Structure formats: C-alpha cells, structure tokens
Amino acid sequence: xxxxxxxxxLILILILAxxxxxxxxxxxxxxxxGQTLREFKKSTKELTSDVMEELDExxxxxxxxxxxxx
Numbered sequence: 001x002x003x004x005x006x007x008x009x010l011i012l013i014l015i016l017a018x019x020x021x022x023x024x025x026x027x028x029x030x031x032x033x034g035q036t037l038r039e040f041k042k043s044t045k046e047l048t049s050d051v052m053e054e055l056d057e058x059x060x061x062x063x064x065x066x067x068x069x070x
Contacts (some may be wrong), residue, residue, distance in 0.1 A: 005013075021029060 017029075018026060
C-alpha cells in the first residue's frame, strides 16, 4: 500500500500536513503518532509472548500425557 506512494507523494503529503496543521502543531502530532506506534508495538510483543507461552504449556502437557501413556 505505502510502496506505491513514492518520494513525490510523500513530499506532497508533508506539504499538505504543514498547511493544514501548521508548523507549531506538526511536531506534537508527530510525537503523539510515535508514542502510539511504540505502544502498539509493545502491546503486540506482549500478546505474542503470551500466546507463545500458552502454546508451550499445551505442548508440555501433551508430552507429559504421552510419557504417562507409554
């Protein structure tokens, strides 16, 4: 999706953002966007690690049952 924009498209988007929001508001918006991305990335990592732990526990239980049945 973003690979089709190109350099001219990015420049146009930045100019439009500068005109719409102004030079004073733009750094605040960028900072808020960065914090949002950071929080999203952190939440994604936590969710992934929780799911992996659950899967490991399930595999361990299966192995225990298999050794008990043998």
